[in-house]
Amino acid sequence: MRPRFLRGFWKLTWVETKVFTREPMGFVATLVMPLVVFIVLGRALGIGKRVPASGLDIPFNPAILAAVLIAISAVQSLVSIISIYREGGILKRLRATPLSPVTILGAHVVVKLLFTVISLTLLLLAGRRLFPGVMQVNVFSFTAAVLLSTLSILSLGFVIASVVPTARFAQPISGAVVYPMLALSGLFFPVDRLPRAFEAVAYLLPTTHAVALLQGVWAGSGWGAHWVNVAALLVLFAAYTALSTRVFRWE
Amino acid sequence: MIPVIAVSNLGKRYGRTVAVDDVSLEVFEGEIFGLIGPNGAGKTTTMECVQGNRVPDKGKISVLGLDPQRDANELRQRIGVQHQEAHLQKRIKVWEAVDLWRSLYPKVVDTDALLARLGLEAKRNAWFMTLSGGQKQRLFIALALIHEPEVVFLDELTTGLDPQARRAIWGLVTGIRDRGTTVFLTTHLMEEAERLCDRVAIIEHGRLVEVGTPEELVRKHSPERTVVFTSDDANVGERMQGLGTVERAEGNGATYTIRGTGDDFVTEVINIIAREGIRVRGFRTEIPTLEDVFLKLTGHAIRD
Numbered sequence: 088m089r090p091r092f093l094r095g096f097w098k099l100t101w102v103e104t105k106v107f108t109r110e111p112m113g114f115v116a117t118l119v120m121p122l123v124v125f126i127v128l129g130r131a132l133g134i135g136k137r138v139p140a141s142g143l144d145i146p147f148n149p150a151i152l153a154a155v156l157i158a159i160s161a162v163q164s165l166v167s168i169i170s171i172y173r174e175g176g177i178l179k180r181l182r183a184t185p186l187s188p189v190t191i192l193g194a195h196v197v198v199k200l201l202f203t204v205i206s207l208t209l210l211l212l213a214g215r216r217l218f219p220g221v222m223q224v225n226v227f228s229f230t231a232a233v234l235l236s237t238l239s240i241l242s243l244g245f246v247i248a249s250v251v252p253t254a255r256f257a258q259p260i261s262g263a264v265v266y267p268m269l270a271l272s273g274l275f276f277p278v279d280r281l282p283r284a285f286e287a288v289a290y291l292l293p294t295t296h297a298v299a300l301l302q303g304v305w306a307g308s309g310w311g312a313h314w315v316n317v318a319a320l321l322v323l324f325a326a327y328t329a330l331s332t333r334v335f336r337w338e
Numbered sequence: 339m340i341p342v343i344a345v346s347n348l349g350k351r352y353g354r355t356v357a358v359d360d361v362s363l364e365v366f367e368g369e370i371f372g373l374i375g376p377n378g379a380g381k382t383t384t385m386e387c388v389q390g391n392r393v394p395d396k397g398k399i400s401v402l403g404l405d406p407q408r409d410a411n412e413l414r415q416r417i418g419v420q421h422q423e424a425h426l427q428k429r430i431k432v433w434e435a436v437d438l439w440r441s442l443y444p445k446v447v448d449t450d451a452l453l454a455r456l457g458l459e460a461k462r463n464a465w466f467m468t469l470s471g472g473q474k475q476r477l478f479i480a481l482a483l484i485h486e487p488e489v490v491f492l493d494e495l496t497t498g499l500d501p502q503a504r505r506a507i508w509g510l511v512t513g514i515r516d517r518g519t520t521v522f523l524t525t526h527l528m529e530e531a532e533r534l535c536d537r538v539a540i541i542e543h544g545r546l547v548e549v550g551t552p553e554e555l556v557r558k559h560s561p562e563r564t565v566v567f568t569s570d571d572a573n574v575g576e577r578m579q580g581l582g583t584v585e586r587a588e589g590n591g592a593t594y595t596i597r598g599t600g601d602d603f604v605t606e607v608i609n610i611i612a613r614e615g616i617r618v619r620g621f622r623t624e625i626p627t628l629e630d631v632f633l634k635l636t637g638h639a640i641r642d
């Protein structure tokens with residue numbers, strides 16, 4: 088017998104994919120925004136160069152920022168979709184069918200990961216053309232790292248989606264979580280230069296480990312060198328998923 | 339007769355608010371059963387407990403011999419539901435929704451014929467958000483019927499629809515019953531309950547006030563009958579006064595209002611008119627409706 092969560096899974100995923108592509112704003116925000124940031128900042132600062140003006144001895148890399156933005160826009164899109172579906176009774180209606188709860192939410196995760204890959208592919212292709220010579224990253228390894236990061240951040244997205252009261256609050260609340268997360272991620276300044284308390288918080292956030300892993304993979308080191316970050320992303324994924332199964336609201 | 343749905347002493351509270359206090363009811367095969375009452379009376383909560391989508395605090399429920407909580411998966415295959423004020427994905431096409439729902443059940447009806455019967459075949463490629471209120475509700479009826487359920491639950495099906503769309507939906511619902519499916523619906527529209535339901539239960543503050551066919555309830559609780567007629571003859575009011583079971587006869591110009599009680603009252607007035615040889619220009623009766631019954635039983639009118 089087929090596992091229950093597979094009943095309707097691919098059909099629902101395909102429907103959600105089509106529905107998402109019909110929504111012009113979400114589509115643009117997911118595919119275009121990270122690409123524009125990458126190109127504009129890449130032109131201005133270079134890819135993987137040091138930032139002379141900041142005086143900080145860290146390589147600020149627009150490619151990593153864009154990759155993290157891809158993951159974050161997936162999460163923001165997820166939070167707003169879930170809250171709209173809940174408010175409109177769509178989640179409740181799907182729940183009253185033989186679809187399993189895992190299927191109903193899992194379809195959205197697959198759609199988000201699919202668009203993450205598309206968005207990342209566009210970014211790498213644009214990078215090859217616009218910044219020849221500096222895009223020597225291992226494409227598969229980098230894509231896998233972005234997917235793992237997205238998955239881990241998405242699981243936090245479900246926790247956020249659980250506490251968002253109505254669809255109107257989806258953007259502000261997810262923004263209030265996501266932007267500080269981005270600031271503490273180590274992308275702009277090293278995590279160990281943060282005050283002690285902030286540093287502790289930073290290590291509990293998936294973005295911090297995502298940035299460390301992506302920077303490592305970009306620099307050519309293997310996943311083994313970053314097993315701590317990989318393990319942290321997996322543990323956070325498990326923890327946020329467990330938490331959201333307890334606090335998730337269907338209506 | 340074994341009931342399709344049997345509920346005894348159902349209770350459900352949300353925090354300190356008692357939504358359903360103590361509800362017992364039975365629904366029989368092939369009937370349209372209506373749970374009627376104002377918003378917040380406990381209609382939806384009762385229905386959702388019966389569907390297995392909400393866990394009751396107390397009481398026993400049996401649907402098609404199944405326990406809605408324990409046998410939730412099997413029950414979902416055998417019942418069809420439509421939720422109050424439900425939506426689908428804004429940009430899902432009608433055929434995509436139907437196709438998705440089809441894939442979830444082992445046995446399904448001919449969906450082309452179903453869409454045709456519901457008047458949706460021209461809307462197959464339309465996005466959900468572009469459908470009118472009536473079309474959306476007809477799509478939800480289609481989705482509820484796709485797997486040939488034995489019981490269909492319709493929660494406030496026509497709320498917010500214009501009278502014309504409402505009438506079209508009523509026709510569809512009686513069609514569902516005529517094909518042998520049991521229908522359990524909620525409504526706060528008394529006219530809808532009276533037109534559609536074989537039996538109704540009046541619910542208020544989470545308790546059932548009365549159960550029966552609409553005619554039974556009207557006969558039992560509102561036996562008053564009124565005959566209004568117009569006549570140019572002289573002294574008609576006085577001639578009607580005190581005859582038979584006439585309780586009150588009032589004249590206003592040429593229009594006379596005669597009040598009495600019971601099923602035989604109208605016949606009696608006709609006989610009196612004939613016997614007295616009164617020439618009548620116009621004649622109508624005023625018979626109480628479920629709305630009057632509701633007012634009498636609860637002390638207030640039901641409003642949107």
